[in-house]
Amino acid sequence: MFFSQTQIVLTGTLLLGIVAGMVGTFAVLRRRALAGDVVAHSALPGLCLAFLAFQSRSIIVLLSGALLSGLLGAVTVSLLKRFTRLRDDAVQGIVLSVFYGGGIALTRSIQNTHRNDPGADLESFIIGQAATMLKGDVLQIAAVAAVTATIVVMLFKELKLLSFDEQFCQVQGWSAMGLDILLMLLTAVTVVVGLPAVGVVLTAALLIIPPAAARFWSDRLSRMMMIACAIGGVSGVTGTLLSARYDGLPTGPLIVLTSTAIFVLSWIFAPHRGLLWRSREVTDLEMYLPWVESGDTVPPASGPHVSAQEVS
């Protein structure tokens, strides 16, 4: 079968958006949103070292290196947290920038020493280059998406419990640590397969923004996750189409901007949790004023509207 380059890229970014929305939902709800960012930034030096060690630009080699150093970054975070008493955000900031700094230095030195080798341009991984995505890259993303979706569906009950109440999860005899590591692995693998398209700087946005937007639309985890996947997928496709339409604009940033636009719209217009809806609630609250001023300890049982009528 033949696909046009745009179709290949579209499939890739669509699947990437979906799988990132899926694992990102857990990351955001567990307040681990930045963990994905740490993995992404920490992946860069590993990617470079893999290139140097194997002198190969094969995507499997590069991404294996990226995954290893990304996980090393995540492990470093938990070790530093345990042994320095620093807070989460400080530790993540340190690890993320140190690994990233090392990675940038390596990409430059590789470029300098491999002047005549166009394949040595690893800087494309910094903000990504979706337009050059190959069928093999898309198959990789598809494989990761399939495995992740299977695991999430099969362990949905366990992952939900872990995300909501880790202690209760543990007290019921589940291995909270095992599930935690599993989620971390799924996140890391998703981030790493997203690197060629979106780059180390922006991959975390794919994990965070769609679930954050989806939260406005639902009070149920399963539905929130499906909405996050949809927003991720739509952002991937829209970003890709925009970047194809306006030549020269990179895909990754456009995907992130699209999902951010969806986030802002959700924030304003979503029922119940959106800005407009909440401003209406504030006017409703004003109807409680007569009760507040009267000093009664029991609020009017039949709701604000009735009480307002009674007062008038």
Next chain:
Amino acid sequence: MTASAKNKTLTIFDIHDMTVAYDRRPVLWNIDLTLRNPGLVAIVGPNGAGKSTMIRAAMGLVPMVSGAVSAWGSPIASQLARIGYVPQRGSVDWDFPISVFETVLMGTYGSLGWFRRPGRVQRDLTMQCLERVGMQDYAQRQIGQLSGGQQQRVFLARALAQQAELYFMDEPMAGVDAATERIVFELLQSLSEEGRTIVVVHHDLRTVPEYFDEVVLLNVRIVASGPVDTTFTSANLQATYGGRLSILDTMAEAVQKQKETE
């Protein structure tokens, strides 16, 4: 020996030589505690005495420096299916996208095991547990839309759904309204009448003699433990709280009065 006679000789719950430290500062020191009789057990003590830490360490949520915890004669890790837990209300994110019903349903997950999804049996049980705490009408609400007392009742319903024989509850009466407090105590009493053991971290000394069978007075070490009648004395309370609380005098009077009327 018949099964019931054998059960009587078994201890329900035992902590041996437990020491717990945060940053090398001991918060619990050489705790030895044995519960032999089913019933309601209160753990009381001043702030920072390690009350919550004790039950959390017993269930393996906090690492111990030393010690061993067993239930029904076996290491507690192997008995978790028979143990229920009500954590402090502040320990979860109440903005989490989950309904009251789904939260209580989580109590049945332990008996389901890996991969299996809750079915009709678990759903019916969940509804019964919600009815038992008077929260059935709120089943489809998102948990953040409840008052503090209602949230506490949801946690209790979830523990009921665990169908445990031994319960640990961390301040289930903290910051709840009078109606919830009454419901909670009635529930604890009916659980106790069913032959279960409920260990409650408790902050309100006044209600201890009224509701509990046994009391554990804790301040880093165990000051005293045993039946409320013989253990909940002013001397023991002084030793636990260091005689700083003015409430102790009133407590002493109350205890005295109760003794006189008996």
